[in-house]
Amino acid sequence: MxxxxxxxxxxxxxxxxxxxxxxxxxxxxxxxxxxxxxxxxxxxxxxxxxxxxxxxxxxxxxxxxxxxxxxxxxxxxxxxxxxxxxxxxxxxxxxxxxxxxxxxxxxxxxxxxxxxxxxxxxxxxxxxxxxxxxxxxxxxxxxxxxxxxxxxxxxxxxxxxxxEGLGRWVRPFPVHADDAGLGLGSEGESILNAQKNLLAYGYGIETSGRLDAATEKVLKAFQLHFRPRRVDGRLDRSTEITLERLLEASGKRAAA
Ligand SMILES: [Zn+2]
The missing domain is CATH 3.40.80.10 (Peptidoglycan recognition protein-like)
Structure with missing residues (x-):
């Protein structure tokens, strides 16, 4: 060739x-x-x-x-x-x-x-x-x-x-119409946990506990790949649990 x-x-x-x-x-x-x-x-x-x-x-x-x-x-x-x-x-x-x-x-x-x-x-x-x-x-x-x-x-x-044996996939937790989740500017433990999980999986993200613009982008990236039904960059229960399942399946535990 x-x-x-x-x-x-x-x-x-x-x-x-x-x-x-x-x-x-x-x-x-x-x-x-x-x-x-x-x-x-x-x-x-x-x-x-x-x-x-x-x-x-x-x-x-x-x-x-x-x-x-x-x-x-x-x-x-x-x-x-x-x-x-x-x-x-x-x-x-x-x-x-x-x-x-x-x-x-x-x-x-x-x-x-x-x-x-x-x-x-x-x-x-x-x-x-x-x-x-x-x-x-x-x-x-x-x-x-x-x-x-x-x-x-x-x-x-x-x-x-x-x-076909390619890549990691877990069943996404169902999306509920009445669960809008947390959006830009929100703060708290659940956001910090999600950031730790995203970092542990491999994404480039800071663990600030605040859903800032950079975190919103990473949440969207995660959703595009693993929870494609709704790509909005918000942290809803479906995103949170799907991410937990992914970490579990991959054997990558976030540091507490
Ligand atoms: Zn490209």
Whole structure:
């Protein structure tokens, strides 16, 4: 397989300029899911391969499920940007990035077609097996960049991935219409506990006991992934208990 930048796209390989060696000999331990947020997969591939874009990813999966590789896995691709997970800020050096074509929230946000999801699952299973990526390390771009990014969004079917052995999923506690939860500016023990749990799972958050703007963003990121029915950044009972269940399932207990 030819992977020099400037090599024309052939057989679902489209070499991107935007790549470099992984820093400090890092190995991929995270798998990050994105959506392209562009009009078509072809446009996204073209953009991600151009030097002037300053962005790239390892794979693009179009709406029919066709997979195109842009960057070999041993290289650092430029997909995560300013991000954080469990103490690590150089997410690009530690991850493999998959761009799933979907025009995104700004452009109608269609469902992810079943054929596309099948390819996401098959490719991810292969990556996870080869790099021994842990379930808790299969993440959304929104998980590592809360507020700044919301892809792949609440329509991405993490439950389906989990049924195929990919990622961590717990049954969300039901959402009740009459439980609006706590919002921006609220303070107290339940907020402090939720912050501790979010931090223990891996999110970048301060444990202040106050639901400030940064906490609201992280709550939204958590909901986009684990409680997609209502994404409002508020701490309701459903969010609180779903988060507890996730911690329980992962074996990560927050420090009391
Ligand atoms: Zn993204």
């Amino acid at each position: 030819i992977f020099e930048p400037d090599t024309p796209c052939v057989n679902a390989v489209c070499p991107a300029h935007n790549r470099e060696p992984r820093r400090d000999g890092a190995k991929p331990s995270l798998l990050i899911m994105h959506y392209t947020g562009m009009a078509s997969a072809a446009k996204a591939i073209d953009w991600l391969a151009r030097p002037e874009s300053g962005v790239s990813c390892h794979y693009v999966i179009d709406e029919h499920g066709e997979i195109t590789q842009l960057v070999p896995e041993e290289f650092r691709a430029w997909h995560a940007g300013a991000s954080y997970w469990r103490g690590e800020t150089d997410i690009n050096s530690h991850s493999i990035g998959i761009e799933i074509h979907n025009p995104g929230h700004q452009h109608g946000y269609p469902d992810f077609p079943p054929k596309q999801m099948s390819s996401v699952i098959a490719l991810s299973q292969d990556i996870v097996r080869r790099h021994h990526i842990a379930p808790d390390n299969i993440l959304a771009h929104s998980d590592v960049a809360p507020g700044r990014k919301m892809d792949p969004g609440e329509k991405f079917n993490w439950h389906l991935l989990a049924k």
